[in-house]
Amino acid sequence: MATPRRRATIHDVAEHAGVSIGTVSRALNDRTGVHPDTRLRVLASAAALTYDPDKAARELSNRRAVDIALSVAHGYRRLTPFFGLFLQHLSEQLAVEGLQVREVASGDDGLPVRDADAFVLLDAHPDDPRIGHLARLGRAFVLVGHAHDVRCVAADDVAGGRIAAEHLLRLGHVDSVHLTADLHAQAFADRAHGFATAFEAAGAGQPTTIVADDASTLGGYRAMRAHLEGGTRPGAVFAATDELAIGCVTAAADLGMRVPSDLSVVGFDDLPELGARLTTVRQDIALLARETVTLLHEALAGAAVRAVRLPVTLVSRGTTAERRNR
Amino acid sequence: MATPRRRATIHDVAEHAGVSIGTVSRALNDRTGVHPDTRLRVLASAAALTYDPDKAARELSNRRAVDIALSVAHGYRRLTPFFGLFLQHLSEQLAVEGLQVREVASGDDGLPVRDADAFVLLDAHPDDPRIGHLARLGRAFVLVGHAHDVRCVAADDVAGGRIAAEHLLRLGHVDSVHLTADLHAQAFADRAHGFATAFEAAGAGQPTTIVADDASTLGGYRAMRAHLEGGTRPGAVFAATDELAIGCVTAAADLGMRVPSDLSVVGFDDLPELGARLTTVRQDIALLARETVTLLHEALAGAAVRAVRLPVTLVSRGTTAERRNR
């Protein structure tokens, strides 16, 4: 049975290596002024004892115990795969700096419940009450998404819509439709705008927009299926989300259409598993996380508010093809 | 602009209240030996300074810096609303004890990447490689779900299936079907088993089982729709999940059937938003979180392995009704 192992401390390592704790600390943290031989000896001892520095002690000593609270609009209940991934990258990114997400919660009123040093707001509409709340309290926060006059970061959604349009246009799909959900959400509005603008600029007219009940795969499926069954048979669809796109693909398949020969579909996000085969507008979630952390530091330092837009790229996979004559 | 506020320390509070730091600590932690008046004064000072004790320092002092890693099978990518809620309760529960989930991650190989003191495994099949891995390492862990010979906790799925059956039977639905996904998952297998057993015990025969491609709302929708379109029109369906149930309800609606008059549906889990109107088998997620923490402590203490089953209850809402003659 697992003996309740006592964690090795820096003292144990020091003793084992025959040096002082100061030297161990320096060696382990790549500080200068340690003889190479000594460093090696310390490293070996640390490995031998499976030494794992105590986070709390390290934080305390570093006096960089920054509490970072992550606030998701509806708790985890509506956590999308996208935000799930983001979260993972965020905590990895913070771990690099020895920081960490301390708590993940928001009260029933939607307001962050904890008095942290800094907040990351997910899933916020521009008029989200949390923004005013935090601003009023003078707390550091960064919004993942977009709003005016607040520190925020998000993909360049307009550009995303545009490159989706250009891709489709290049393939000859002048009769594309746009499948989205809740245009009240800034990201969706921007993507729709970028898409429509590019179409008009190309003289292809205003594309039809289908609004699903929600941004789930089911939402996308039903909206698309209804549209397809309505008689109109567009050659391509740009879905505002990979999940919506999956719904599209599934709906098309259920109606006997083939993707991409009968219907091209391009998604948005590039979620690993979900869209492994999907042509989609990729946003770099790792980069998003890194930028979030940067902004977090700026917020803590009291720097000027700025909004950052992250580039997106189109990754062409199996769900788009040239328009066939019909 | 938010001045980079310096956090108040226990010394500030002590000075403000005109007492020593020891007294502040005792007052704030409900220790005995503090005069009621003094306690009040300290509390007031703490509030005035918005004092928020430094977690790191507290942990260090308490030497209960227990690293608890939460391991989700596929990262957050497949985090279901159910596990999302569970996570929330778990971190709340741990917060009560001054503990916290330190990291939430699993490597690309699916194995937990961090060397924590204890692990919470979500979403694990009984033959999940993580179980053997952790056991081999002699690490403390608890599995949320079921498997043989490991410390685990889960709802009483068999009973859940049974009470769903009894509810439906009581309403006269002898022609119920069971909608599930991936019977390889222990929970789903158990629910199906409980359901079928109760039906047979009542002399109602073996209920039809429909297996959806996945446990999403879309999966439930498509499976149910296909079944319904196939001609058979069951009077009721027991879905292994609230999400599947939502899919059912939606499919029925899309086919012009009315719930519950044409089709009764009962779900499983009782997720707040999702199933607000759903008749469902409720599991107490908060309790699940509490039990998880209890088992975690047992694991850390090296107690004997035990598996716990949590009771479930049927909550009857708007999606079930008595069988009509047809």
Added chain:
DNA sequence: ACATTGCACGTAAGCGCTTTCAGCACGTCA
């Protein structure tokens, strides 16, 4: 009257770590 209790509180040690500072053993330059 004094010794004894018990309560409320202050003092200080210590949790495991980082980092400054001083010291020591060299070598270098005049």
Added chain:
DNA sequence: TGACGTGCTGAAAGCGCTTACGTGCAATGT
């Protein structure tokens, strides 16, 4: 030879907190 770096290391302070331990004081007992 002595004054001076230079490179490496140990000692010790301190991060913010909890918690023995000790002390002063009033209340109690004799």
